[in-house]
Amino acid sequence: MGKELVTCGLPYANGPCHIGHLRTYVPADVYVRFLRMMGRDVVFVCGSDTHGTPIVINAEERGLSPEELVDIYHRHFQDVFRKLRIDFDYYGSTDSETNHRRTREIVKELIKNGYVYSKKIKLAYCPKCERFLPDRYVEGVCPYCGMEARGDECDQGCGRHLEPGEILEPRCKIDGSKAEYREQEHYFFRLSAFKDFLMDFLEHLEGTENAINYSKEWVRKELKDWCISRNLEWGVKFPGKDDMVVYVWVDAPIGYISFTEEYGKIAGFDWKEIWKDNARITHFIGLDIVYHHCIFWPAMLKGAGYSLPSAVVASGMVKIQDKTFSKSRGYVVWVEDDYLEEGFHPDHLRYYLINYTSHQKDLNFSWKVFGERINRELVNTLGNFLYRVMHFTWKNFGEIPEGRVSPEIMEKVERVRKKAVDLIMDYEFKEACDTIMDLASFGNTYFQSKKPWELIKRDRNSCAKVIKNCLQIVKALAILMYPVLPSSMEKVAEWIGLSPERINLDELSVEVEGGVVERPTLPLEKIDDERIEMAEKRLLRRIESMSVEEESRLISPEDFGKLEIKIGRIVTAERIKGSNKLLRLEIDVGGEKRQIVAGFAGKYRPESLVGKQVPVLLNIKPAKLMGVESRGMVLAVDVDGKPIILSPEEEVPEGSIVR
RNA sequence: GCCGGGGUGGCCUAGCGGGUGGGGCGUCAGACUCAUAAUCUGAAGGUCGCGGGUUCGAACCCCGCCCCCGGCACCA
Incomplete structure (x- = not known):
């Protein structure tokens, strides 16, 4: 099998890395590490998405050039990824010379091909x-x-x-x-020209259902052609038009190609192996950019004669403390400031992101749950097993005992390996992780039932055999958990004389070898409840301060005075053709009849409304809805999107002022 | 409103070509002491969103409804 490519959606170099980003990158990294342990030749690239209007505006506001702004976050993301052991082979920038060239080349090709x-x-x-x-x-x-x-x-x-x-x-x-x-x-x-192609393409595309189902639905509806030029100076110049750049969503995914090319130069391979020769290409993305990766991007590639994606793997959304992720409302966890700077372990976050729930579902991040799961699952079950075996070995033997590992242990490991690999190939990272954790649990039960601490007193040989078996499980865990917990498992591997290059799946069928065992340290450490509480408090404070900001958006009496609200009487009410929500109302607001469109049809029958007195906002800008002009707005209560009409407590003259 | 995806013990979930609802975490009770108050064993705990239907029998199939998430839409 030749080279294959795995990519991650490009972070926009406009703000710092948050936990939502990692929801895509960590599983991708785990996937790649597994592929490599299987011996597959993977190229793993990502990079900064650098163009587009928001970056220009943000830079201007901060008195920076776009380059300077992009540079700040480009470094930031690289730094965070390094610390979290998300090891891209290459982390590029869509503002590189290669990407400018490649983008123009592809756009020219699309032009040439009439698209x-x-x-x-x-x-x-x-x-x-x-x-x-x-x-x-x-x-x-x-x-x-x-x-x-x-x-x-x-x-x-x-x-x-x-x-x-x-x-x-x-x-x-x-x-x-x-x-x-x-x-x-x-x-x-001319995206519309690709409808048939896309329908067929999506039938064969691998990856997660969430991505593929959405896309099919979009394609089934009408595909609109895309405007791919913008009036902006910052970006890739549109071929033949120096005053325009190409739309950022054109040059961003082309970054995948450019980064492959740039990395190829360093690593000594030709990017065409991948992008012209139908190598396997897997895109890891967030659910929010499915459209671009499953529709626009393959159409572009097809139109310009490049290889197509083999799989699109979309991760679900992230929630913070069970609330929708929102930077402006404070529901966000910044990876650098809130996590790394506070001294939390990168492997712990990796575990949480992988193990919380299946890749396609929404992932809830709560500090409390984080602390509980790390301590109760990861540290107690896995960490403690690794430590108790290593500690026991060191104390009683000082080396890995000679002798064979029992066949049933080797078979057990083999079963776990097979199951975990199958699940990873299905992008079921949580289940794969659980399967491996089961092995740790099995190890604990085995250790417990064999009672080596008693055995050592009366039968050293039998004890050695038990420990040898346990050490084989340690080895298997170090290898199988390595993709999720790279730094912790490297340490454990070293204890049993397994060098980093030997961390691969073939090693699972090799019996753990003799060697001196040093006194182990804790492979995985617990998190103090206090630190969790502090982190949680910090988050709650931020949420609170954000909502205080909202409160400070109080308006003055003058502001309120601008609203001209009067009581009117509904004189006619009828459904608007083709609409299941909207009603056309005529309302007498005192000496004047207003035509107003209101979304009451879902709740009220038109006839039941006639004669009712309601408050009407008169000086709102007129608008047309379903082709009917609406001059004013009937005020009503909104209960979960359903309207409930307000009426004065007693009859009042039409045109009475509400204030 | 339409289109997806969901609603299974406190939490995360398996089961969906029908045949007495499994697991993990937590809780409670024992055991053990090599180990990070860890680990092991056992127990309690569920109207499988609601209401109908098909069937000898439904979490799983059919019909209707409710709720949550996402997308689209006519959100005045």
């Missing part, structure tokens, strides 16, 4: 800055819901993704001045 076309679209232009405003440089009004929105997404209102040029009343985010729409030519990737 790119240009189209004039209208885009926000700031006359003051004298430039077109890409994506998030624009603020304005959402065309769908009328809320204040960003150029790429209606972040405060309906949450809808906005295509370039869609936003209304655009303003420049940099100087706040009014922007205007100007026509400009942009480039589109």
Whole structure:
């Protein structure tokens, strides 16, 4: 079998590493270590994703150049990965010369093959800055819901993704001045041409179901062509257009190819072996970027004549203390500041991430559970077994006893090896880990039942045999747990004379050899409850301080005064054709009849609403919904997304003011 | 609303071509003392989300409903 490639989704070099990142990288690292222990020739690459608007904005805000900002986080991630023993063969940057070249080459190839076309679209232009405003440089009004929105997404209102040029009343985010729409030519990737290809591709794609099912559904619906050019200086210049760069989601995955190429130069192989010769390619990613890896990326590769991914392995989301991960609300654990700096062991976090739950499911990180699981499972069961055997050997023999290991022990180890490998190949990392932990448990039971501490007093030979068997289990554990706990297991391996290069699966069928045994130290140490409490407190404080910030967003009476709310009477109510939620209402608000669209249909029958008095917000910007204009908003209670109408306690004249 | 994925003892879960619900952690009780108050043995603990149906028999099959997560959508 030739070379194969494993990659991890590229971290965006815009902020520090958090536990959510590791949810993908640790299992990938474990997977790669297993493949290597099986003798497979793996290339493992990753790198910083460096382009795109957020980095430009963030750099500007901090008075840095994009290069400087990217450099900070590029180093940071490398440092964190090194400390956590996530050992990429190569960690590159999408801003490298290779990646610029490769990206342009691929875009040119797509152009040549007819998969790119240009189209004039209208885009926000700031006359003051004298430039077109890409994506998030624009603020304005959402065309769908009328809320204040960003150029790429209606972040405060309906949450809808906005295509370039869609936003209304655009303003420049940099100087706040009014922007205007100007026509400009942009480039589109003909994704729609790949529908049949993708349907077939996804039928054969390996990996986790969560990735493949999602993608199939997306492809089944209509595929829209992608705008792949942006008005930005920071990025890969669009071929033939020096004033534009390619969209960051084009050059980011191409990084996988570039990093392979860059590493190939160092390691002495040709990147084409992998990217032109249908080598096995496995992408580890988070669930949030499935679309890019299962649809856009293979289409690009196909269109430009490169090898396609063999498997996409998507990890589930991370929750913090059972709440949705959220940096702005404080539900986040920073790997450097909160974990490593506080002196927690990298292997402990690796174990937790692998062993908490199956790879595809959501993983909850709670400090309390972390402390419990490390101490009660990892340290007590595995750590203690390793230590008690080594300690007993050292104290009573001073060396690994001569003699053979019992066949039943060798067979037991072999069964565990087979099961664990099968599970790893199925990306069931937790189950694989459990299987290996069972061996430690088996070891404890064996040790307990054979009572070597009694045997040593009356039958030294029998005792030696028992210990030899236990040492074989120690060896098996050191090897099989090595992918999850590399630094701890290297230490244990050394105790039994197993050098790092001999940590591989073939060694499992080799009997542990004689040699001097030194006094062991603790292979895995417990975590003090106090440290867990401190870490938890720190997290809770952060969450609290974030919510205090929210509280400080109090508004003034003047702000409230801006809202013009009056009582109106519903005079007509009817369903809007084609909508199962929306009603068209006519409301008498005192001398004026307003047409308002409201999402009450799921809860109320239209006829039951007629005659009701309700509060109406009159001076909200009008919006169109399902083609019906809505001038105002009926205020209602929202209970889990369901509306409950408010009405005054007694009849009041229409147009009465609410304040 | 639609499309995925889930709802199994306090927690993480196995079981889903039907035949008396398994495991691990925790809890409780014993045992042991080589070992990091570790380990070993045993026990308690479950209306398998809810309601129907098919069947001699359903966690598993069918129908309806509820809840959680994610995506999409018309979230005024």
